Amino acid sequence: MFVQEDSAHGRRHGCQPPPELPCRWPLGIDRIKQLWDANADGRLLQFLCSIAEDYEPRNMLSQYLLFGPRAYHILNPRNLEAVLSTNFRDYSFGDRPSVFAPLLGKSIFTQEGAAWRASRELLRKQFVRAQYQNLIHFSEHVDNLMNLLPEDGVVDLQPLFFNLTLDTTTALLFGKSVYSLRAGIDQGEENKLFAESFNIALEGLAKRFRIAPWHFLYSPKRFRDACRNAHEFVERYIDSRAASKSPAEAAEDPYSFFDQVAEGSASKRDLRNQLLNVLLAGRDATACCLSWTFRLLVRHPLVFDRLCKEILSVMGSDISPNREQIRKMPFLSCVIKESLRLYPPVPLNNRTATRTTLLPTGGGPDGNAPILVRKGELVVFSQYVNSRVKSIYGADADKFRPERWETGELSGIGYAYFPFHGGPRQCLGENFAIMEVSYTIVRMIQACPVIELPKGEMVEPVGSERQILTLVLSSADGCRVRMKRSKLQT
DSSP states (O other): OHHHHHHHHHHHTTOOOOOBOOOSSGGGHHHHHHHHHHHHTTOHHHHHHHHHHTTTTTTEEEEOOTTSOOEEEEOOHHHHHIIIIITGGGEEOTTHHHHHHHHHOSSTTTOOHHHHHHHHHHHHHHHHHHTTSOTHHHHHHHHHHHHTSOSEEEEEHHHHHHHHHHHHHHHHHHSSOOOTTSOGGGTOHHHHHHHHHHHHHHHHHHHHHHHTTSGGGOOOHHHHHHHHHHHHHHHHHHHHHHHHOOHHHHHHOTTOHHHHHHHTOSSHHHHHHHHHHHHHHHHHHHHHHHHHHHHHHTTOHHHHHHHHHHHHHHHTTOSSOOHHHHHTOHHHHHHHHHHHHHSOSSOOEEEEESSOEEEEEEESTTSOEEEEEOTTOEEEEOHHHHTTOHHHHOTTTTSOOGGGGTSSTTTTOGGGOOBTBOGGGOOTTHHHHHHHHHHHHHHHHHHOSEEEOOTTOOOOOTTOSOEEESSSEEETTOOEEEEEOOTTTO
């Protein structure tokens, strides 16, 4: 009966199906093997891009794999807008809450409906306030990063950037940093255990996400212990802060991120979960953006040279940039946008239809008819794949060309560009992340007159390098650069 009603609904709106992804083996087992092999080789997203090329310009296809629901792979900005904004209420996270529950519990990344709106409003106020702070809270941690850079030599920046963003985000959330960039005793065993456990827990969440809806099958002791260690670390901090914060400390910072979120949380567990959610986003997305940006810059020396000249012209002899100075660096903004376009921190996402709904385009022989999405079916979308669609970004869509953002050619790009998501779930920390990336790039370029590709390092085409895809996208080969520090800045 419900199928008949859905079919009638589709006919009323002129719906027609999109093309089906062809499979040679039953249940799409051949496609699953291709996906598995591509992922093992660190080239899953490159494989998905190769499939998408066959479906331009309609930018739409559907598939069945094993016994799961039909999945619609959408790239057309009109369809993305429908899912992320216009018909936002027609979709849910599906299995995501139970996938992420062992580490993140019930909080902004897993909640929906009224609970999500309450969490979002609570955190939104804190990020709005953070936008108007000066950038001095980044300075100490970038200084610690600089101290680990060679005076003249080769270094992998990627792990350093993950430590940097862990330090800045814990400082924002907890009022004090875990100082993962400090070596040995300065860091403390508790902080070191937390940083290691947080990494193991996130790797486990990524594995659970990949095998959903059978994610409950993955819960090894190492993963459970890591989640428990992360929980205990944050809870110890909550307890110690509640017990030791003096009236003088409260008066010094009456609007701290921690205290304001604590005031709006119903329990210690709720507060812990909210803090861990923001920590995940604040650390991983920003670190990935920094790593890919420098990896691109050292492989495109003309772009790097222009950026260095802009920074020098604005900063002069000033060492630490402020917000106003960063706003006077439009090419820096273009470089970061282009890096996020080609290597978005969260490259793959999906939603589950909670009721029968429509996608506005992609169906029928010419790809212009709407598509019926039935309750329980999936829509899958990817900023990574979307960014390489030539019918959207042009013939050089797979090239690193920051100038495309300053010519006006992308002024109406809309939902073809969504590295920080879009619609009601637009990332709350976008401004904080972009400012941290900008500040770090400026400081490093000022401090290092030489940042270049090491001899023997490959210059592969953009997107053809080996990648690690967990919850975020990082380089399997890191971000190796040769650098020389200025003596005046060390």
